[in-house]
Amino acid sequence: MKNSNNPTAKDVAKMANVSTATVSRVFNRSPKVNEDTLKRVLKAAEELNYRPSRVAQRLRGKRKNSMIIGLIITDMENPFFSEIARGVEEIAYKNKNAVMVCNSNEDKEKEKFYLETVVDEQVSGVILVPTPYNFKLVKKIINNGCPVVFVDRKFSNNDIRVDSVTVNNKSGSFRAIERLIKLGHRRIAVIKGLKKLSTTEERFEGYKEALEAYGLPLEDELIFPSDSKEEGGRQSTKELLSLKQRPTAIFSTNNLMTLGCLEELNSRGIKIPEDIALIGFDDMPWSTSLNPPLTAVRQPGYELGISAADLLLKRISNPTRNASDIVLNPELIVRKSCGGYSKRKK
Amino acid sequence: MKNSNNPTAKDVAKMANVSTATVSRVFNRSPKVNEDTLKRVLKAAEELNYRPSRVAQRLRGKRKNSMIIGLIITDMENPFFSEIARGVEEIAYKNKNAVMVCNSNEDKEKEKFYLETVVDEQVSGVILVPTPYNFKLVKKIINNGCPVVFVDRKFSNNDIRVDSVTVNNKSGSFRAIERLIKLGHRRIAVIKGLKKLSTTEERFEGYKEALEAYGLPLEDELIFPSDSKEEGGRQSTKELLSLKQRPTAIFSTNNLMTLGCLEELNSRGIKIPEDIALIGFDDMPWSTSLNPPLTAVRQPGYELGISAADLLLKRISNPTRNASDIVLNPELIVRKSCGGYSKRKK
DNA sequence: CTTATTTATGTAATCGAATACATCAATAAT
DNA sequence: ATTATTGATGTATTCGATTACATAAATAAG
Numbered sequence: 232m233k234n235s236n237n238p239t240a241k242d243v244a245k246m247a248n249v250s251t252a253t254v255s256r257v258f259n260r261s262p263k264v265n266e267d268t269l270k271r272v273l274k275a276a277e278e279l280n281y282r283p284s285r286v287a288q289r290l291r292g293k294r295k296n297s298m299i300i301g302l303i304i305t306d307m308e309n310p311f312f313s314e315i316a317r318g319v320e321e322i323a324y325k326n327k328n329a330v331m332v333c334n335s336n337e338d339k340e341k342e343k344f345y346l347e348t349v350v351d352e353q354v355s356g357v358i359l360v361p362t363p364y365n366f367k368l369v370k371k372i373i374n375n376g377c378p379v380v381f382v383d384r385k386f387s388n389n390d391i392r393v394d395s396v397t398v399n400n401k402s403g404s405f406r407a408i409e410r411l412i413k414l415g416h417r418r419i420a421v422i423k424g425l426k427k428l429s430t431t432e433e434r435f436e437g438y439k440e441a442l443e444a445y446g447l448p449l450e451d452e453l454i455f456p457s458d459s460k461e462e463g464g465r466q467s468t469k470e471l472l473s474l475k476q477r478p479t480a481i482f483s484t485n486n487l488m489t490l491g492c493l494e495e496l497n498s499r500g501i502k503i504p505e506d507i508a509l510i511g512f513d514d515m516p517w518s519t520s521l522n523p524p525l526t527a528v529r530q531p532g533y534e535l536g537i538s539a540a541d542l543l544l545k546r547i548s549n550p551t552r553n554a555s556d557i558v559l560n561p562e563l564i565v566r567k568s569c570g571g572y573s574k575r576k577k
Numbered sequence: 578m579k580n581s582n583n584p585t586a587k588d589v590a591k592m593a594n595v596s597t598a599t600v601s602r603v604f605n606r607s608p609k610v611n612e613d614t615l616k617r618v619l620k621a622a623e624e625l626n627y628r629p630s631r632v633a634q635r636l637r638g639k640r641k642n643s644m645i646i647g648l649i650i651t652d653m654e655n656p657f658f659s660e661i662a663r664g665v666e667e668i669a670y671k672n673k674n675a676v677m678v679c680n681s682n683e684d685k686e687k688e689k690f691y692l693e694t695v696v697d698e699q700v701s702g703v704i705l706v707p708t709p710y711n712f713k714l715v716k717k718i719i720n721n722g723c724p725v726v727f728v729d730r731k732f733s734n735n736d737i738r739v740d741s742v743t744v745n746n747k748s749g750s751f752r753a754i755e756r757l758i759k760l761g762h763r764r765i766a767v768i769k770g771l772k773k774l775s776t777t778e779e780r781f782e783g784y785k786e787a788l789e790a791y792g793l794p795l796e797d798e799l800i801f802p803s804d805s806k807e808e809g810g811r812q813s814t815k816e817l818l819s820l821k822q823r824p825t826a827i828f829s830t831n832n833l834m835t836l837g838c839l840e841e842l843n844s845r846g847i848k849i850p851e852d853i854a855l856i857g858f859d860d861m862p863w864s865t866s867l868n869p870p871l872t873a874v875r876q877p878g879y880e881l882g883i884s885a886a887d888l889l890l891k892r893i894s895n896p897t898r899n900a901s902d903i904v905l906n907p908e909l910i911v912r913k914s915c916g917g918y919s920k921r922k923k
Numbered sequence: 924c925t926t927a928t929t930t931a932t933g934t935a936a937t938c939g940a941a942t943a944c945a946t947c948a949a950t951a952a953t
Numbered sequence: 954a955t956t957a958t959t960g961a962t963g964t965a966t967t968c969g970a971t972t973a974c975a976t977a978a979a980t981a982a983g
Contacts, residue, residue, distance in 0.1 A: 237721075239939055250963045255941055263961060285697045287939035290632045290968050299677075299698070308663050313654050320653065320680045324687065329694045331645075332678035334666045341670065348675045351631045352645070375583075461862065493866045516807065520839045522868030585969055596933045601971055611931060633969035636938050 238279040246275035258283055289353055298328045300543060301349030301357040303342065307334040311486055311513050311532050312360070315382060318536020319358055326544055328355065337425060337459075339364035350377055356543045358382055363427040378546040382539040384429045385556075392554040394546055396538040400430050400512075403528040403561035404437025404482070405444075407510045410526075410563060411480045412445045414571055416508060419447075420478035422467045422492065424459040424485050431459075434484045434512060453478055457488055464491025472499070479507060480569070486513035489525065497522060504570030514564050524566035531559050584625040592621035604629055635699055644674045646889060647695030647703040649688065653680040657832055657859050657878050658706070661728060664882020665704055672890055674701065683771060683805075685710035696723055702889045704728055709773040724892040728885040730775045731902075738900040740892055742884040746776050746858075749874040749907035750783025750828070751790075753856045756872075756909060757826045758791045760917055762854060765793075766824035768813045768838065770805040770831050777805075780830045780858060799824055803834055810837025818845070825853060826915070832859035835871065843868060850916030860910050870912035877905050 240254045247254070249268055256264050257272040264272075275281075289297050302319050304312040316332055323330045331349060335342035342362050346369065349357055356378035361369060363386070370391050373379050381395040411419050421438045424431040435454075442449055455471055457463035464483055468491065471478060483489040489511030496503055503509050503523050514529035538557050546552060565571065586600040593600070595614055602610050603618040610618075621627075635643050648665050650658040662678055669676045677700060679691035688708050692715065695703055702724035707715060709732075716737050719725050727741040757765050767784045770777040781800075788795055801817055803809035810829055814837065817824060829835040835857030842849055849855050849869050860875035884903050892898060911917065 240941095241939080251940075252942075252964080253962060256962085259941080263959095265961060268961080282693070282697060284636070284939050286632055286636050286699055287968090288941075290630070290636050290970090291939080291941045292968085298694075307666065308656070308659050310654070310656065313659050316678075317654050317680065324680075324690070327690075329677060329679060329691065329698075331675060332662075333675060334663070334670075344670070344673075345675065347628070348644075351628060352675075353632055490863045490866060494863075497866060517836050517840075517863070517867070520836060520843060520868060521863070521866050522870075524868075586971095587969080597970075598934080598972075599932060602932085605971080609929095609931060614931080630969050633938090634971075636940090637969080637971045638938085 237284070238281045240281070240283065242279055243272060243275045243281050246279065247271040255283075296355045296547065297353050299331055299352065299354045300328050300540070301331045301333065301345075301352075301354040303333045303335050303345050303349070303357065303359045305335050305337045305360050305362060307332065309487060310515050311530065312383075314532030315360075315536040315539070318533040318538075319540045320536075322537055322540035322544070328544075335360075335362055337362055343368060346372060350375075356380070356547050358539045358543055360384055361386060376550065378543055378550065380539045380543045380546070382535055387429055387432070394539075394542045394554045394556070396535050396542060396557045396559070397429075398530045398535065398559050398561050400433035400561070401437040401440065403512065403530070403563070404434045404484070405441045406437075406561075406563045407482055407512070407526075407528050408438050408441035409445070410565070410569060410571075411482070411508060411510060412441065412447065414480075414508065414569065416480040417447060418450075418453060418476065418478040419480045419482055420453045420455060420471045422455045422457050422464060422471075422481065422483045422488050424457065424488065426456065428459075431484065438482060459485050459488060461487045461491035461494075464488030465495045466491075468492040468495040472501070477507070480504075481507060481509045483509065483511045486511060486515055486527075489513070489527070493521060493525070503568050508570050509568040511568075518564070519566065521568075523568045526566045526569035527564050529562045529564050531561070534559055583630070584627045586627070586629065588625055589618060589621045589627045592625060593617040601629075642701045642893065643699050645677055645698065645700045646674050646886070647677045647679065647691075647698075647700040649679045649681050649691050649695070649703065649705045651681050651683045651706050651708060653678065655833060656861050657876065658729075660878030661706075661882040661885070664879040664884075665886045666882075667879075668883055668886035668890070674890075681706075681708060683708055689714060692718060696721075702726070702893050704885045704889055706730055707732060722896065724889055724896065726885045726889045726892070728881055733775055733778070740885075740888045740900045740902070742881050742888060742903045742905070743775075744876045744881065744905050744907050746779035746907070747783040747786065749858065749876070749909070750780045750830070751787045752783075752907075752909045753828055753858070753872075753874050754784050754787035755791070756911070756915060756917075757828070757854060757856060758787065758793065760826075760854065760915065762826040763793060764796075764799060764822065764824040765826045765828055766799045766801060766817045768801045768803050768810060768817075768827065768829045768834050770803065770834065772802065774805075777830065784828060805831050805834060807833045807837035807840075810834030811841045812837075814838040814841040818847075823853070826850075827853060827855045829855065829857045832857060832861055832873075835859070835873075839867060839871070849914050854916045855914040856909075857914075864910070865912065867914075869914045872912045872915035873910050875908045875910050877907070880905055 240251045244251045244254045254272055300323055306312050320330050333345035342365050358380045360383045379393055381393055385395050423435055455467035457467045483492050510526045512528045514527040518525040518527055586597045590597045590600045600618055646669055652658050666676050681688035688711050704726045706729045725739055727739055731741050801813035803813045829838050856872045858874045860873040864871040864873055
């Protein structure tokens with residue numbers, strides 16, 4: 232209950248019979264402090280339970296590292312993004328940084344609010360899954376000298392130099408579709424994610440290229456624009472099932488839509504992969520236990536987070552270094568849902 | 578590139594031909610500002626793109642709300658906790674607060690680090706899933722006047738008055754076990770979570786009480802202490818399967834362990850629920866799509882987050898209000914994995 | 924027409940630390 | 954012995970806003 236006003240450097244100074252400057256020196260392990268005074272100060276600090284005010288520190292030392300990194304993701308309930316967040320947190324913690332995780336929810340206003348908040352709080356840097364809506368603001372922030380790293384996505388507009396960590400979405404899709412084609416599928420439906428995202432575009436690109444590479448036509452009626460959410464996946468699945476001529480395979484371009492799709496198929500008693508094959512983008516820890524075990528393009532979410540945080544910390548300690556674009560490779564994990572010639576387990 | 582020093586109140590003041598005090602008044606919509614000056618200041622601010630420094634604000638106004646709430650959870654990759662986080666974020670955002678999400682990972686040092694960080698950052702308050710390891714520190718923080726709300730768990734030691742939002746774990750377990758018993762099961766294994774957690778204890782308590790209520794013996798060999806993680810669930814499942822006399826049902830007391838258990842069972846081709854029935858604590862959005870669809874005790878994670886945030890905001894605006902303990906009720910969602918007399922869908 | 928009151932604004936102290944500069948003592952160099 | 958150098962510490966300013974207090978002008982009350 233005692234709303235004890237926290238002790239300040241002044242209090243410590245008084246107790247140790249030194250000036251606040253000396254206290255500050257002790258806590259910044261400046262070389263020029265007498266062994267004896269050092270001990271006295273430390274003892275006083277200990278006794279008073281003193282910890283320097285990070286707020287005051289930040290106000291004073293202009294470019295002082297706040298030891299906080301901002302992370303803005305678009306869906307904190309999506310396991311893919313929590314994996315990223317986990318990776319970021321891991322590296323941040325190892326470097327004694329905390330993470331301010333924000334959830335833009337693909338919403339323009341929300342992303343704006345969080346962007347402004349993190350820079351106002353003077354975080355050391357920001358890791359951002361950019362929505363397509365705040366390009367100008369992001370650009371301004373970057374130009375203002377705030378270290379930024381993009382993760383998972385980039386702006387199509389390429390006129391800013393920023394560090395980024397992404398996945399080779401196109402090749403991931405390509406391999407998935409290739410697999411289906413080799414299994415004999417000719418009518419492969421694709422459920423697309425949210426409009427205007429680089430990931431959506433690239434994954435669709437991979438789909439197109441694979442069809443083309445194998446001489447298959449790109450058919451409009453097999454393309455289902457959706458919303459990157461479970462409900463959207465379910466909806467698109469309904470639509471695709473009501474086609475006069477049903478597709479024999481589905482490629483769902485993110486985890487949540489795949490889950491929706493799966494639920495819809497299962498609820499109708501449609502056999503996977505016998506009646507219809509399914510491959511999803513994004514693997515999940517429990518993909519093996521789904522009914523049926525899901526063939527998926529695995530993105531290394533955790534590694535994305537790790538790399539992004541690494542990159543950010545590097546940029547923070549060296550703001551003028553060249554921006555780098557790291558592209559990680561996805562992996563096709565073959566399980567039962569796509570059917571197939573080999574009866575792999577795993 | 579231009580590391581433009583942000584404009585300060587001084588700059589705005591100069592431009593608008595007023596003092597910094599007036600600028601401050603404008604931004605704190607103090608009543609005593611002439612309409613005309615107000616406009617001038619606003620225009621200058623607009624032009625310079627001025628935003629008050631939150632850091633300076635916090636330093637000055639002692640009990641000024643930082644508009645940041647700290648959230649410390651124990652596993653950010655566990656969907657249950659991300660649901661909580663989502664709920665917290667939702668309410669926080671509605672009230673123009675940002676959330677600093679920290680991941681203690683059930684680790685003593687890590688929790689300590691994050692606790693210290695959030696209070697050092699002068700967050701407005703903290704929502705905490707407490708580990709059993711930092712009781713004294715948490716107590717100190719609370720006594721120091723920092724608003725705290727516990728979510729999901731509480732300290733068994735009850736000598737601090739804190740707001741809390743938890744779930745009635747005991748009744749949840751009870752109902753799950755009751756179900757199994759009514760289905761005819763007599764040997765029900767339980768996979769327990771991490772030691773010393775109130776949730777673990779309460780869920781086990783429910784198990785015991787149900788057995789007792791139906792006159793069944795509590796058998797040591799059916800109790801499997803585990804770690805609340807997937808790997809632990811798998812391990813315990815292995816052990817329980819190698820019992821001379823196999824249990825006919827398993828009650829797994831959290832989502833990740835259930836996933837591990839499921840994977841182990843499926844990989845051995847053990848039929849659920851025919852060979853062995855399974856009920857897990859924690860429902861997940863994709864529980865329906867698991868093989869088989871999972872019967873689960875559903876905790877309202879999102880609501881937990883919402884309530885915790887509500888409570889915290891209330892306490893922040895009124896630090897002396899009485900602490901309340903909110904207990905939400907879990908729900909048994911019956912699906913295929915427990916077998917049973919009714920062929921419910923969903 | 925004074926004096927009291929209100930309105931609008933400025934001045935200066937403050938929050939808690941960091942730090943440039945000053946000081947003084949002790950030691951080293953000349 | 955005198956000056957230069959180094960070491961240890963204190964003094965005072967600064968970061969950017971808020972705010973108690975002061976002041977000046979305008980209005981109301983007497």
